[in-house]
Each structure stands twice: as C-alpha cells, then as structure tokens.
Amino acid sequence: MNKTQRLIQLMMAVNERMAFTTRELAEEFGVSERTMHRDLQELSEMGMPLYTEFGPHGGYRLLKKRMLPPILFTEQEAVAMFFAFQSLQFYGALPFAAESASALKKFYHYLPTDTRTRIDALQDRVSFWTPSRTQSSPFLEQLLEASIDGAALRIAYSSKEGITERTIQPIGIYSFNGYWYVPAFCFQKDRMLLFRADRIQSLEPAGEDHPAKDLKHLTILDWLTNDQAGLPAEPLKLRVSFTPAGVRAFERSNGMDGQLVLRDDGGGEFTTTMHPGNLKHFAQYFLSMGADARVEEPPEMVEWIRGQIASMSIAYGPIPPS
Numbered sequence: 001m002n003k004t005q006r007l008i009q010l011m012m013a014v015n016e017r018m019a020f021t022t023r024e025l026a027e028e029f030g031v032s033e034r035t036m037h038r039d040l041q042e043l044s045e046m047g048m049p050l051y052t053e054f055g056p057h058g059g060y061r062l063l064k065k066r067m068l069p070p071i072l073f074t075e076q077e078a079v080a081m082f083f084a085f086q087s088l089q090f091y092g093a094l095p096f097a098a099e100s101a102s103a104l105k106k107f108y109h110y111l112p113t114d115t116r117t118r119i120d121a122l123q124d125r126v127s128f129w130t131p132s133r134t135q136s137s138p139f140l141e142q143l144l145e146a147s148i149d150g151a152a153l154r155i156a157y158s159s160k161e162g163i164t165e166r167t168i169q170p171i172g173i174y175s176f177n178g179y180w181y182v183p184a185f186c187f188q189k190d191r192m193l194l195f196r197a198d199r200i201q202s203l204e205p206a207g208e209d210h211p212a213k214d215l216k217h218l219t220i221l222d223w224l225t226n227d228q229a230g231l232p233a234e235p236l237k238l239r240v241s242f243t244p245a246g247v248r249a250f251e252r253s254n255g256m257d258g259q260l261v262l263r264d265d266g267g268g269e270f271t272t273t274m275h276p277g278n279l280k281h282f283a284q285y286f287l288s289m290g291a292d293a294r295v296e297e298p299p300e301m302v303e304w305i306r307g308q309i310a311s312m313s314i315a316y317g318p319i320p321p322s
Contacts, residue, residue: 003039006031010039011048014062021059075115081107082119093137093180093198095144095173137180137197140173147172150216152187152206158199167210172220173197181281183223185213192218194281223275235273236298238282242268246292269296280304 006029013025026036040060044050050060073081085104094100108116146153147170157166168184171192175181180197187210206212238258242250244266251260258272274282283301286293287308295301 007039007042011043014040014043014048014050014060017062019059019061024059075112075118078107078111078115079119079122083122093140095140137200139200139203140180140197142203143170143173143182143197143200146170147220150212150214152210152212153203154206154210155195155203156201157195158201163201167206168193168195169212169215171215171218171223174220174224176281183218183220183277185215192277194277234276236276236279236300238270238272238274238298238301239296240270240286241294241296242270243292246289249289249292276300283308 010025010029013028014020022033022036022040025040026033029036031039040050048062050062053059053061082104085100108119111119142153145151150169152167152169154165154167156163167187168182169187170182170184173180173182182195182197182200183192184195185191186193247260247262247266247268250270258270260268260270262268279298279301283295283304286295286301287305295305
C-alpha cells in the first residue's frame with residue numbers, strides 16, 4: 001500500500017474510531033509508530049480535527065467535525081450537485097447554510113475549467129422561484145437535529161397570544177411557500193401541532209422535566225401526505241373552487257395531492273382529504289388568494305375564513321361610498 005492509499009484508509013479508520021492510540025493504528029496498518037505519528041500529523045495539517053490526550057490512558061481523539069475521505073465524481077454528478085443547490089437559492093434560511101456554501105466553494109474550486117463554465121451557464125438558465133421572505137429562521141439546524149435524535153426542546157414561541165413558552169418534540173421540518181414549518185408534539189397541548197420556524201424566538205434542550213416520546217413512527221412525509229401515521233383524527237374532505245386566475249396561481253404554488261377538475265371557463269374545483277391539524281395552515285393559504293379561491297368544505301375551514309374576513313372588515317372599517 002503506497003502512502004496516498006494509506007492516508008485515505010487512515011482517514012476512514014480515524015472517522016470510525018473517534019479515539020485511538022498511535023500503537024493501535026501502527027499495528028493495524030503494519031508500520032512503525034514513528035511512521036504512524038507522521039501520517040497523523042499530515043492528516044492534522046490537511047484539516048482533520050485531531051487533538052492529543054496525555055497520560056497513561058491518553059492517545060488521539062477526533063473532534064465532532066470529522067473529515068470525509070476523497071470521493072470521485074463524474075462531471076454530470078458535479079453538475080447535478082450544483083443543480084440541486086440552485087433550487088434553494090431564494091430561501092432566506094436553510095439548515096447548514098454556511099456548511100453548504102463552504103462545501104460548494106471547495107468543490108467548485110477544484111473542478112476543471114470547462115465544467116465550471118457549464119455550471120456558470122446553468123446558474124443563468126435555471127431557477128426554482130420561491131417567494132422571498134425576510135423572516136429569519138435561525139434554529140433550523142437544531143430543529144432538524146432534534147427530530148433526528150428524538151429530543152424534546154423548550155422554545156419561546158411568538159403567536160397571536162404573544163410570546164409563550166412551549167415544550168415540543170419535532171418530527172422534522174419542511175418548506176412551503178417560502179416559510180419553514182415544524183410539525184411537533186406539544187407537551188402543553190398534549191397533541192401534534194404545526195409551528196412556524198421563524199416565530200421561534202429562542203430554543204434550548206428540554207432536559208429531564210419532559211422526557212422524549214417515542215415518535216419514530218411519525219415522518220415528515222406522513223405529515224405532508226395527511227396520512228399522519230395513525231394520529232387519532234378522522235381526515236376531512238377539502239373542496240375549493242377557483243377562478244381562472246386562481247387555477248393558474250394554484251398550479252404555480254400547489255404542493256398538495258388531490259384532483260383538480262377544470263371547467264370550460266378556465267376555472268376549476270380541487271378536492272382532496274386533509275388531516276384536521278393542517279386546517280389553519282391551508283386556510284391561511286387559500287385566504288391569501290383572495291376572491292380567486294373559495295373554500296366549499298370542510299365547514300370548519302369556511303367558518304375560520306369567515307371569521308378572519310370579519311376581523312379584517314372591523315380593522316379596516318366600512319367601505320366609503322364612491
């Protein structure tokens with residue numbers, strides 16, 4: 001095994017072990033301890049975050065941020081990675097945003113000139129438009145990690161009641177119409193609720209006061225498809241009528257499964273089923289379309305929208321005579 005191959009294999013071994021001694025690795029790779037010490041020094045100079053622990057039980061330890069071994073990509077695979085990142089360019093907040101930008105910068109730097117030229121052309125020819133939002137969502141990474149680890153979080157949440165303290169356990173995050181949403185179990189309400197990530201003002205681990213629940217059977221895909229993985233609620237029928245302009249707007253931004261039947265005048269009617277927990281979320285979406293969308297059922301959504309319109313009428317006052 002030549003030195004380059006040994007360093008790559010060593011990088012993989014170190015990533016797996018996290019803690020080790022020079023003697024252990026020297027025996028495994030069949031080299032002297034002095035040679036292994038030099039190899040580890042080279043890995044450290046390459047950026048691998050190693051530190052030394054002294055004493056009878058000392059050795060090397062790898063910090064949390066590990067380095068991956070070199071990976072070979074085809075030109076099309078490289079272009080595909082930038083294509084995927086291009087789809088996220090209009091989001092104001094992304095989990096691991098700094099790390100994504102850093103990784104792509106490194107990746108781009110070592111690409112051949114002609115491949116970089118193709119990627120530059122791609123950026124000028126393809127766009128995934130998402131409404132720009134000014135709201136900051138600084139906790140996306142922590143929310144995502146909590147959902148993966150099954151951990152409960154204590155948050156300060158801004159809603160119409162003001163800023164309240166909640167304890168939640170997220171099952172994931174998703175983006176819709178430029179906002180990030182967090183389906184999570186709320187310990188105060190004892191049920192699943194939907195939270196807006198940009199309304200979370202602060203966040204910290206919940207601690208032992210709220211031991212995590214077993215929510216591994218719940219996935220973000222279950223939530224989005226309204227299946228809800230056995231949550232105790234009957235699905236509601238959703239039926240919405242659209243004007244021709246409403247049909248065009250709905251087709252541009254729709255992420256819902258269902259059937260859209262078009263009329264001769266260009267308008268249409270959309271039908272699907274939804275979980276009651278999503279009622280307010282979708283009601284706000286259809287309300288934002290104004291007169292181009294009219295919810296026919298469920299009646300609970302119709303009443304909620306009527307209440308919002310009545311509140312807006314009070315806020316703006318009667319229409320002055322022309």
